[in-house]
Amino acid sequence: MGKKAILIGALDTKGLEFQFVKDALQACGTDTFVIDTGVLGDPLFEPDVSADEVARAGGSSIEELRTQNDRGTAVAVMTQGAANIAVQLEKKGIVGGMLGMGGTAGTTVAASAMQALPIGVPKLLVSTVASGNTRPYVGVKDIMMMYSVVDIAGINRLSRRILSNAAYALAGMIRHTGLEQETADEKVTLGITMFGVTTPCATRVREILEKKGYDLLVFHATGTGGLAMEELIKAGYIKGVADITTTELADELVGGIFSAGPNRLEAAGAAGIPQVVSVGALDMVNFGPPDTVPAPFKERIFYQHNPTTTLMRTTVSENRELGRILADKLNKGTAPTIVVFPKAGVSLLDIAGKAFEGKEERCALYEGIKQHLRSDIPMIEMEQDINGPAVADVIAEHLLKLLEHKKEG
Structure with missing residues (x-):
């Protein structure tokens, strides 16, 4: 059985639209496979996976869901079932x-199935909510969301164009998937974390490692960036990490908008891949526009990064706790690990004369790490700030050594 375009949705209420997309894909020479997630009634056409099969994969049955007549329960069951079916089909x-x-x-159910698929598999979601907050649907996967503009209710002059575009886009992605592998070599892939205020360091490290023949993935440490990197580590794509910018730990601790959750900085340790970790941008917590900053923080030190991003300086006590958190996370892992601590500043704002310059804060961060870090994990102290070329050179040099040692072992 060859690769197919998997169509997933409610064939009782959206059957006409799915038939249109199915026909458009087949006209492009793309085979289709249809999963029905409709609960209310019979499908407009026969699917390859019935709604009852999806419900049973989610721990219930269509008959039971119809008897309960509870929309929330039905969506939850079909969401779980869709994800389980997607995993089975991928296998x-x-x-x-x-x-x-x-x-x-429909967006929630389909998104759960897409999130269950590996990164790199084409995923396209036509949705009435694609112009709003898409993070709950996209998560850390490469899901493309297309705003439907009008409700998905019938084939009309506008929906015909939009659904055709969606079908042609998926057909093109499927047709060309894998072509990049024909020219790809066997480079080992590494991950780097970066923020605007740690860009000079991350860029220099990336350039050094690329010259050594490695393939580099750079992640913007905005919550989803850290999550995406760790998802790729778990999936086995990334074989080593220069985790320069651990700022997401500060947002998780203090309540900023760029948290990557409670498990950030744990994937590499659990996977046993080499990592060099630093303290980039732990001087800041991120919020939106000034009027979104919580009232309890109003007396803190702020820097307006741009009209939509307000940065708040972390305190001495927060830095001491961040040091402990970072150390505890690294202590749990089995990965070859080195910490690099730049004593003159952890970001472009935490240097002499800049808004977040904080010697006491850095000292507290250093002490928090030093007091709790396992004795067998080296911590290299640098006199420069994190964006000094010497710091980048040390990070790259030691990651290369760890990678070489891993290869020899």
């Missing part, structure tokens, strides 16, 4: 790409 090797469409419920 069978038939998923060339996936396309879903719907409103809030």
Whole structure:
């Protein structure tokens, strides 16, 4: 069985639209495979996976869901079932790409299936909510969301164009998936974390490692960036990390908008891959526009990075706790690990004469790490700030050594 375009959605209420997309894909020469997630009634056409099969994969049945007549329960069951079905199909090797469409419920169900697929598999979601907050649907996966403009309710002059575009986009992605592998070499892939205020360091490290023949993935440490990197570590794509910018720990601790959750900085340790870790941008917590900063913080030190991003300086006590958190996370891992601590500043703002210059804060951060870090994990102290060329050179040099040692072992 070859690769197919997997269509997922409610064939009872959106059957006409899915039939249109199915026909458009097949006209492009793309085979289709349809998963029905409709709960209310019978499908407009026969799917390859029935709604009852999806419900049973989610721990219930269509009959039970119809008897309960509770929308929230139905969506939860079908969401879980869709994800489980997607995993099964991926294991069978038939998923060339996936396309879903719907409103809030249909988007939720289809997104769960897409999030269960590996990064790199084409995923396209036509949705009435694609112009709003898409993070709950996209998560850390490469899901492309297309705003439907009008409700997905019938084939009309506008929906015909939009759904055709969606079908042609998926067909093109499926057709060309894998072509990049024909020219790709066997480079080892590494991850780097970066923020605007640690860009000079991350850029120099990346350039050094690229010259040594490594393939570098750079992640913007905005919460989703850290999560995406750790998802790729778990999936086995990334074989080593220069975790220069651990700022997401500060947002998790203090309540900023760029938290990567409670498990950030743990994936590399659990996977046993080499990592060099630093303290980039732990001088700041991120908020939106000034009027979104919580009232309890109003007396703190702020820097207006741009109209939509307000940075707040971390305190001495917060830095001491961040040091402990960072050390505890590294202590739990089995990975070859080195910490690099730049004593003259952890960002472009935490240097002499800049808004977040903080010797006491850095000292507290250093003490928090030093007091709790396992004795067998080296911490290299640098007199420069994090963006000094010497710091980048040390980070790159030691990651290369760890990688070489791992290869020899």
